[in-house]
Amino acid sequence: MKNVIKTIMLVLTTLCTVLALASCKEEHQHSYTYESDATKHRQVCTECGEETRWDAHVWGEWKVTKEATLDEKGLQEHTCTVCGYKGTEEIPMLTPTFGATTDFTAFYAYVPADFETVNIYYWGENLESSYAVAWPGVEMTLVNESEHLYGYTLPAGVDNVIINDGSSQTVDVAYSPERNALRFDVLNSDNKYEVTYTSYQAKADDPELAKPEASDPIEMITLYVVDTNGWDVLNIHYWGSKLGDSTWPGVASTKVGVVEVNGESCNIYSVEVPEDATTYIANNKVDGVESGEQSQNITAVADANCVVILADLTASYGNYKDGVFTEVEVDLGLPEFYIVGKFGTVNWTFEEAYKLAIDEETMTATITVTLAVGDVFKIAQAGWSGEVSSDELGAAFSVAADGNITVVTAGKYQIVVSNLDSTPSLTITAVTE
Numbered sequence: 001m002k003n004v005i006k007t008i009m010l011v012l013t014t015l016c017t018v019l020a021l022a023s024c025k026e027e028h029q030h031s032y033t034y035e036s037d038a039t040k041h042r043q044v045c046t047e048c049g050e051e052t053r054w055d056a057h058v059w060g061e062w063k064v065t066k067e068a069t070l071d072e073k074g075l076q077e078h079t080c081t082v083c084g085y086k087g088t089e090e091i092p093m094l095t096p097t098f099g100a101t102t103d104f105t106a107f108y109a110y111v112p113a114d115f116e117t118v119n120i121y122y123w124g125e126n127l128e129s130s131y132a133v134a135w136p137g138v139e140m141t142l143v144n145e146s147e148h149l150y151g152y153t154l155p156a157g158v159d160n161v162i163i164n165d166g167s168s169q170t171v172d173v174a175y176s177p178e179r180n181a182l183r184f185d186v187l188n189s190d191n192k193y194e195v196t197y198t199s200y201q202a203k204a205d206d207p208e209l210a211k212p213e214a215s216d217p218i219e220m221i222t223l224y225v226v227d228t229n230g231w232d233v234l235n236i237h238y239w240g241s242k243l244g245d246s247t248w249p250g251v252a253s254t255k256v257g258v259v260e261v262n263g264e265s266c267n268i269y270s271v272e273v274p275e276d277a278t279t280y281i282a283n284n285k286v287d288g289v290e291s292g293e294q295s296q297n298i299t300a301v302a303d304a305n306c307v308v309i310l311a312d313l314t315a316s317y318g319n320y321k322d323g324v325f326t327e328v329e330v331d332l333g334l335p336e337f338y339i340v341g342k343f344g345t346v347n348w349t350f351e352e353a354y355k356l357a358i359d360e361e362t363m364t365a366t367i368t369v370t371l372a373v374g375d376v377f378k379i380a381q382a383g384w385s386g387e388v389s390s391d392e393l394g395a396a397f398s399v400a401a402d403g404n405i406t407v408v409t410a411g412k413y414q415i416v417v418s419n420l421d422s423t424p425s426l427t428i429t430a431v432t433e
């Protein structure tokens, strides 16, 4: 025991001696002050410049110094508990609460200067179908030319809008009862405008805003679908209706019985679709799963309440009544194609003058047209029931991801859609005079 104490004493004595020698070498007591940047601090001696290592700040709680509002960003700060450095951060503007219009409601948008025709497309879960609009929506009223401010009176039940000029558009904008105006912001990666919410106080001499008139409500009708492929499920995706498109893969159908088609027993399904839908796709896809089959585009036909999905995924037509299926011959003719887009006086409308002329001998549709740099177009069937695929069109055109073709070199061009009776394909050739 004595030996152990002796040893400890010796160690302590040695340690004291070493420390004493070390402090003797110091010429002064460091006098540190903190040096800080946005993320870290260190101490620097004011006399000799000796620096300690950088350490991250040790932040205290955030304190709000300015509350964010619906119109202005807020500010908050936090303080390093070691060096006292204050860091600040913006608080995003408050997002207004979303909801639906409850009555006729004036709504405004400040649009880009190059918007000529300004449309508002709107929809809502509780919007009466008599007020539903088809894309691109309805024209807004110019309220203030220098501010590019447009307005429209929305009907009750609108909870989403898209402002567009037929080609450029905003993202889907959720309606907020707290804000009656939108301001266009940056274009996002989908080439759609983001928006911010703002307010507009109507002035006494403002023009009266356009307002929708109720049309006949759009009814839902029953479509029967015969499946000759033995699918386990059958969905119908539809589009072209003022009530909007169904969400892919469409509406689930209900099996209503078994019918004989071409000597085979096939399941027949029913599904509710809007009466003004122009086109259907039948499929057996399960939501979120890529596998499965889908039919070609099926044109809605007024005098057939039943479509038969054939083995090659095309469709024939029939009527189904009181458990009896009857085949119906439908001559859809060849598909009619138009140039639609923004060129000349055309602004995304189907004009007879821009309908391609069909030649049944060669199964082609052709038009010759003069196009200017910056014109945007696509070749489409009326009602957007289908678009032809754009093959390599050469350097005179650029094709966007959405299929829109932009003219890079002005000139006179012959536009030809071939294979009208199967899978149409597009070629464009310069016409030299």
Ligand SMILES: [Zn+2]
Binding pocket: 028, 029, 030, 031, 045, 046, 047, 048, 049, 050
């Ligand atoms: Zn020092």
Ligand SMILES: [Zn+2]
Binding pocket: 036, 040, 041, 056, 057, 058, 080, 081, 082, 083, 084, 085
């Ligand atoms: Zn610090």
